[in-house]
Amino acid sequence: MLSDRARSPGRHGWSPITLALLGCLWMASAGNLALWRALHRLGALDGWRGAALAAGVALAIGAALALVLAPFAWRRSLKPALALLLLAAAAGSHFMWAYGIVIDSTMLANVLQTDLHEARDLLSGRLLLTLTLLGIVPAWWIVRAPVDWGRWPGRLRANLLLFAGALAVLVGTVLAAYQPLAALSRGHRELRHLVNPLNSLQALAKLGVGRPAQATTRQPLGTDARIAALAGRTDRAPLLVLVLGETARADHFALNGYARPTTPALAALDVTSQRNAWSCGTSTAASVPCMFSHLAREEFDSRDADHDTLVDVLQHAGLAVLWLDNQAGCKGVCDRVPNVNTSALRHPTLCPDGECLDEILLDGLDKRLAALPVERRARGTVLVLHQMGSHGPAYHRRSPPDAKHFQPECRSVALQDCEHPALVNAYDNSIAYTDRFLAATIRWLQARGEAADSALLYVADHGESLGEHNLYLHGLPYAVAPDVQKHVAWISWFSPAFARRSGVAAGCLQQRRDERLGHEHYFHSVLGLLDVQTSAYRPERDFYRACRQP
Template sequence: MLFRFPWPPAFLATLVTMFLTAAYNHSLFSKLNERLAVFSWDGAGFVTTLFALMLMLLSVPVLLFVPRFLLKAVLIALVMLSAGLNYFTQNLGIVFDMDMVRNLVETVRDQNQQEARELLSLPLILHLVLWGVLPSIIIALIPLQAAQKWWKSLGIRLIYTLILISIAVSLFVVNNKYATFFARENGDLKAYITPLFALNSTYRYFNTFYAQQEQPFTILGNDAHQQKPTPRRTIGIMVVGETARADHFSLNGYDQPTNPLLSKENLISFQAVSSCGTSTAYSVPCMFSFLGQKDYSPETADKQSNSLDVLQKAGVKVVWIDNNSSCKGVCTRIENRNLLQQVNHSDDLYSDNGYYDEAMLNNLEHYLAGNQDVLIVLHTLGSHGPTYHKRYPAAFAQFQPYCKQDTPHTCPQAEVINAYDNTILYTDYVLSKTIQWLKTQSPQADTFLLYASDHGESLGENGIYLHGLPYFLAPEAQTHIPMLLWLSESYQQQYPQAWSTLQAKINAPLSHDNLSHSLLGLYAVQSQVYQSNLDLLR
């Protein structure tokens, strides 16, 4: 019966968009059920009004702008998109705002096949088959009525459009008072509207991206110069952490011994540091930008000099070594290399999943030729999920049992936490090994290690996994990050006030905003872009 008689295109479009609105918004309706009495008059009125508005916003563009010969293709694309969005939102608590769209675009741009493979799991494939492929086959098999004269077809579509708009507007008028109040108090729920929120985020991202491309590049720090107390050389390493959360560092009071090596070092672990964003693509450029979180966007930061450029302008040799997908544009104008582009399959530190982070420490002496001050930035793979168990050699699987699946939501939470804590244990080893290398350079140079993670990670708390939630939605687990600073004895002697200043800031509220100015401060660089009040050492 379903495939026997031809369907009016407008009816098919309305029915499919109604199905999309009802079937792929499980997370939204679950949260509504938690926040209001859905069977009360006000609650039922709000849910009905919201459903009608969502249906109208999804249906009307299809009815008015999609021609008959493209209708099935567009509907199938919406179904497949909604099925994928629904999987990640329902199972991992991920929503698709502008930053998540940016992550996806940069994953494609960086040709990061490894990250894509890690996200492609059997549960995802089964979900896409059941909720994407099967409905798409049904849509493809439904016969459409023969093409009508354009004015008649347009008239029918306008009738459907007017009916949908009338229903939505009427319900809103009837329920206006409570609907307006509830929507104002629960604005975060808009992020769970599938697929409308993702479609809007995609439009906003590309609109912002292309608008920013027309802006000229602004050079900052032309006046940058060093004012060091002595000509003694400074060699520093900044380690950009990946997905590390502060409350899983035993240095910060965590009950599992995740920092056995770093706890033996005389270093500062700052306790109250907030990330700029909740994703690598957003946070990494922010860490080296002078904009500050309040005025920052990746597109704006990409059009001006960053702190590494200014250090280079001041005479510091700056090198970026990457074991992650890319430097997100930060290292474009400095010397850089990416381990993933120079793979040696016979290397003991290489596995099918890529290099372990300690591989970045090989041959660091190569970058010390000459007498310049040197900053080496190491961009780690750190604790990147969802495959935490692939981020460390077997010797670091100390916390047992641990999740060995690529889908953390299918493992007991305790096992997910153990797998994650093993990544922190390995990070502890890598950072300790880096400090030991810096100590070998200390007789002839003042040395330091600065470590900060780009963002945190959710490990199943409240049903949320991974990272990337909009900042206004993100739990503290995704924004409270570890930040460490180690100074050699000779460095402390050169700057005797620095250590006491750092100790006074251990519990102070800090953020990624402090990093660029602290990097300049560590090399005694003066410039109009430098703000001493944001320098950790001042």
């Protein structure tokens, strides 16, 4: 960072307060293009009242940012703080504008947990241009600007005046525009998550201090779990594969009535698809911990501490458990059971460009299972396969060339630049590849029919927006997210031996295919399928229980 002293004798440089206010006004105006677009679409900026509202909103955002910067308006901290805020505002502006997302704590958690492969998918020329114009150029100017810092008593007085003045402006503008702001906020709660970069600061604060108990406390659960001794059981142990789908919206599965043939391989197998299944979150970071917990969404969101997960309880019951991940991790769910991440493996055909297709999860699977403890495998094995699935925005990377049945295909991560049919083609190709992967997994299970009573349960973590209402990807707050981000695929396959073992009648499931269910049923349904008895099990949340014959 260059010196803050004047560049020539007699030149005092910028006032720190002026520098801070210029940065705040830039972020409040140019950094909030997505907010202005949303307000324009709602008709809130029409006429002179709309112009007055826009001015008031910009002034309030600038004043709020000034409040944030006032404690940092010192020689060693103002320029770094301003530069970081400018870069955060530029990045937030790009993603909110390009994909129609909003930034809250869940979205920020997704960003912080993104791996290199996912980050690569988001890189584009448009991102670089936005970062440069909105963030890098103004940050570079601020870093180089000469500043007259003065002596510290005067600097303290000026900082206090900045804080007091910003607070007065914020309160005054909010009160002056209270009625239209309140109406907009009540009817469109997502708008508050578009206020940039205050949305990122609020999300960061919520992640850092919002739930400290959860970050440090984990309660044991299901330590009393055991396998029930049922009459008529075969000598074969159960082998249950839980496929954790990624970004798979239910309405793009032909099994659920979609007009395009996206699931021909599964249609040829004896599977059952529940067509009215709903997620407990709109992102992997929110949904996966929730669906593997014993709690419903509202209970999970208000919990005071974390608990052991489904895979922990299965391990408590003495079963062999293995989690294979072809994604950015299990979000803490599998930390206490054997787990392997396959996304960085090298395979000549399944990992052609440094990222592995989902069929890598089946490569060498027998050897992986054989390495699990023998005494546990004798009671039963649960294998979790976490897919890359249909993870966007690079949908074209989620399927191999021989699985691209729908053409032309969008091959850009700037989804708004693609024709909508091409975007849908790319997404549907990823669903068709999931169909192929699931069928291959079922065939693998069928080949082990004499050694185990096998079954497969596929449930997606969340859905996806494909340009409807100018929204892309996922991760909107649950209360305002469209159904396509929450309506997910849920598919069951039971071998004849497993069907007899569990007592679940396929015809009954077929009759209930339109009955609503959700991630809150997942934990308890898996325990019920495996006859695991524990105080953590709630029979009313076991979806398969109603179809279980004596």
